[in-house]
Amino acid sequence: xxxxxxxxxxxxxxxxxxxxxxxxxxxxxxxxxxxxxxxxxxxxxxxxxxxxxxxxxxxxxxxxxxxxxxxxxxxxxxxxxxxxxxxxxxxxxxxxxxxxxxxxxxxxxxxxxxxxxxxxxxxxxxxxxxxxxxxxxxxxxxxxxxxxxxxxxxxxxxxxxxxxxxxxxx
Amino acid sequence: xxxxxxxxxxxxxxxxxxxxxxxxxxxxxxxxxxxxxxxxxxxxxxxxxxxxxxxxxxxxxxxxxxxxxxxxxxxxxxxxxxxxxxxxxxxxxxxxxxxxxxxxxxxxxxxxxxxxxxxxxxxxxxxxxxxxxxxxxxxxxxxxxxxxxxxxxxxxxxxxxxxxxxxxxxxxxxxxxxxxxxxxxxxxxxxxxxxxxxxxxxxxxxxxxxxxxxxxxxxxxxxxxxxxxxxxxxxxxxxxxxxxxxxxxxxxxxxxxxxxxxxxxxxxxxxxxxxxxxxxxxxxxxxxxxxxxxxxxxxxxxxxxxxxxxxxxxxxxxxxxxxxxxxxxxxxxxxxxxxxxxxxxxxxxxxxxxxxxxxxxxxxxxxxxxxxxxxxxxxxxxxxxxxxxxxxxxxxxxxxxxxxxxxxxxxxxxxxxxxxxx
Numbered sequence: 001x002x003x004x005x006x007x008x009x010x011x012x013x014x015x016x017x018x019x020x021x022x023x024x025x026x027x028x029x030x031x032x033x034x035x036x037x038x039x040x041x042x043x044x045x046x047x048x049x050x051x052x053x054x055x056x057x058x059x060x061x062x063x064x065x066x067x068x069x070x071x072x073x074x075x076x077x078x079x080x081x082x083x084x085x086x087x088x089x090x091x092x093x094x095x096x097x098x099x100x101x102x103x104x105x106x107x108x109x110x111x112x113x114x115x116x117x118x119x120x121x122x123x124x125x126x127x128x129x130x131x132x133x134x135x136x137x138x139x140x141x142x143x144x145x146x147x148x149x150x151x152x153x154x155x156x157x158x159x160x161x162x163x164x165x166x167x168x169x170x
Numbered sequence: 171x172x173x174x175x176x177x178x179x180x181x182x183x184x185x186x187x188x189x190x191x192x193x194x195x196x197x198x199x200x201x202x203x204x205x206x207x208x209x210x211x212x213x214x215x216x217x218x219x220x221x222x223x224x225x226x227x228x229x230x231x232x233x234x235x236x237x238x239x240x241x242x243x244x245x246x247x248x249x250x251x252x253x254x255x256x257x258x259x260x261x262x263x264x265x266x267x268x269x270x271x272x273x274x275x276x277x278x279x280x281x282x283x284x285x286x287x288x289x290x291x292x293x294x295x296x297x298x299x300x301x302x303x304x305x306x307x308x309x310x311x312x313x314x315x316x317x318x319x320x321x322x323x324x325x326x327x328x329x330x331x332x333x334x335x336x337x338x339x340x341x342x343x344x345x346x347x348x349x350x351x352x353x354x355x356x357x358x359x360x361x362x363x364x365x366x367x368x369x370x371x372x373x374x375x376x377x378x379x380x381x382x383x384x385x386x387x388x389x390x391x392x393x394x395x396x397x398x399x400x401x402x403x404x405x406x407x408x409x410x411x412x413x414x415x416x417x418x419x420x421x422x423x424x425x426x427x428x429x430x431x432x433x434x435x436x437x438x439x440x441x442x443x444x445x446x447x448x449x450x451x452x453x454x455x456x457x458x459x460x461x462x463x464x465x466x467x468x469x470x471x472x473x474x475x476x477x478x479x480x481x482x483x484x485x486x487x488x489x490x491x492x493x494x495x496x497x498x499x500x501x502x503x504x505x506x507x508x509x510x511x512x513x514x515x516x517x518x519x520x521x522x523x524x525x526x527x528x529x530x531x532x533x534x535x536x537x538x539x540x541x542x543x544x545x546x547x548x549x550x551x552x553x554x555x556x557x558x559x560x561x562x563x564x565x566x567x568x569x570x571x572x573x574x575x576x577x578x579x580x581x582x583x584x585x586x587x588x589x590x591x592x
Contacts, residue, residue, distance in 0.1 A: 013358055013359070013447060015553075015555045015556075017534075017535075017553070017555040017556070017557060017558050018555065018556055018557065021535065021557055022207075022236075022534040022535050022536050022558075023535060023536070025207050025236075025237075025536075026237060026241070026242060026244035026245045026248060027244055027248075028210050028211045028214070028248075040556055040557040040562045041556065059359055060358060060359035060362065060392060063358060063359065063392060064294065064553060064555060065293075065294045065534070065553075066208065066291075066292055066293050066294040066296075066308040066309060066310055067207065067208065067310070068208065068211050068292075068310035068311040068312060069207075069211070071310075072211075086359060086362060088359070088362070088392055089362065089363050089392065089394055090294055090308050090309060090310060090389075093309060093310060093313065094309075094310035094311075094312070094313075097310060097312035097313060098310075098312060142194070144194050144324070153312070154215075154312045154313065154315075154316050155215050155218045155219055155312065155315070155316070158219055158316050158319060158320060159218075159219055159220045162219075162220050162221065162320075163220065
């Protein structure tokens with residue numbers, strides 16, 4: 001799996017309340033949520049984002065609430081991948097479960113700037129910065145999570161296990 | 171090698187004698203929780219799974235508390251959806267208005283969580299039940315759906331940070347001040363992916379209420395869970411509220427911790443988290459001359475009877491400063507009733523506060539107390555992110571019920587030791 005796009009860059013501790021403010025949580029329709037994505041931290045995001053673009057942030061991206069609406073809004077806005085130095089754990093888990101590719105890479109998070117053009121390979125974790133002519137090695141997913149993503153997220157994974165009668169295996 | 175308390179609970183629920191840090195396990199769940207924000211998404215995912223019904227009708231709890239009582243038509247539709255799902259799947263622990271309360275206060279009160287349980291909830295503050303010596307953690311809606319379908323969830327076994335608690339707290343200091351102090355010390359990602367384990371001789375000086383407030387905010391340090399060693403105080407609470415079988419897990423004496431912090435309760439001062447992160451803390455003496463517009467006392471962090479008792483003690487016979495709006499929301503119907511019987515509600519109303527039905531409303535800027543641009547609130551809630559309680563230019567200062575009540579009397583952030591209790 002690969003992605004290519006331009007970067008929206010943010011700092012530390014981007015929380016789920018700015019990714020999708022609670023006032024918009026009276027719906028769970030992805031296209032509706034996407035209209036307000038990043039609204040409280042970057043009012044221009046929705047106007048400027050294009051299919052395939054990439055969010056790069058520093059540490060603890062997605063901290064705060066458990067709302068799956070946050071990765072859903074990001075994915076529905078057209079973002080192909082989120083790169084951060086670290087992710088908050090519930091956001092990390094939710095992204096895997098809904099199939100939003102994310103990569104942890106401290107070096108990339110520090111070096112990449114707003115508007116840079118990136119190419120990302122999820123299988124290897126390699127992030128190429130076309131603008132700066134540099135590359136970074138991100139943390140690829142552990143094998144179990146790659147299996148989970150490859151089977152199309154947690155729902156497909158659960159169904160496959162139920163059909164095969166091997167619920168307990170990872 | 172020895173295991174931490176969290177690791178032992180995970181191992182037992184995965185049918186293993188031993189687990190190690192980083193290991194991925196599939197574990198059996200004792201309870202799966204959802205609310206009116208997260209359950210609609212879970213229902214959509216659940217409907218895609220090849221199962222007829224839920225894994226166990228008695229082990230799922232659904233609580234409409236965030237935008238309930240319904241704040242608008244869209245919220246009403248979401249609440250209707252989860253009500254119908256609960257009815258259709260014969261979920262035993264669906265709590266309609268009249269029985270409901272803020273989920274993390276309600277579930278222990280109803281005896282649905284006991285020591286040794288493994289709980290997931292589609293709400294980040296699910297970590298609250300660690301106060302009872304349970305492993306409980308917040309997840310998203312898809313995990314909730316898979317939990318409802320299979321009774322299982324995957325976990326990566328966490329490492330842990332130990333907090334060795336000693337001493338006892340001074341007057342007007344509470345568990346809220348202790349946890350704000352700890353978050354200020356380690357940062358909002360200080361416990362990322364890890365367990366926060368609380369033990370030590372000072373635990374006997376922390377009430378179950380203090381422990382609920384502390385475990386509740388473990389997520390605010392990024393933790394996977396916060397958990398307290400089980401003692402007499404825990405078992406008193408558990409036995410009083412539940413007939414469920416509990417199990418006491420103790421950390422091994424040779425358990426490994428990434429870090430160990432000593433926390434002397436007698437050194438903790440009333441502590442405030444300034445905007446816009448819970449780790450931006452200062453002691454109350456450094457928070458002078460901060461004018462406020464609103465005070466919120468309640469939430470899953472501080473909406474219990476003991477919290478209301480502290481607020482009532484300060485507000486009794488006093489008047490809220492003119493121009494300051496004070497909203498008090500007891501966390502459950504039972505707490506509301508007890509507060510009424512004890513005279514706290516009368517105290518609040520006579521002092522000039524409004525008392526709300528149980529809801530998460532104002533804490534997450536949902537409804538019932540939204541802030542306008544440039545307005546400031548002192549709140550006993552758990553997050554002060556940008557726009558958390560309303561306008562992006564509003565500000566939230568997190569504090570204990572004592573600081574919040576004292577501030578209501580002056581209109582400024584105020585040290586409870588400086589107000590006159592009548």
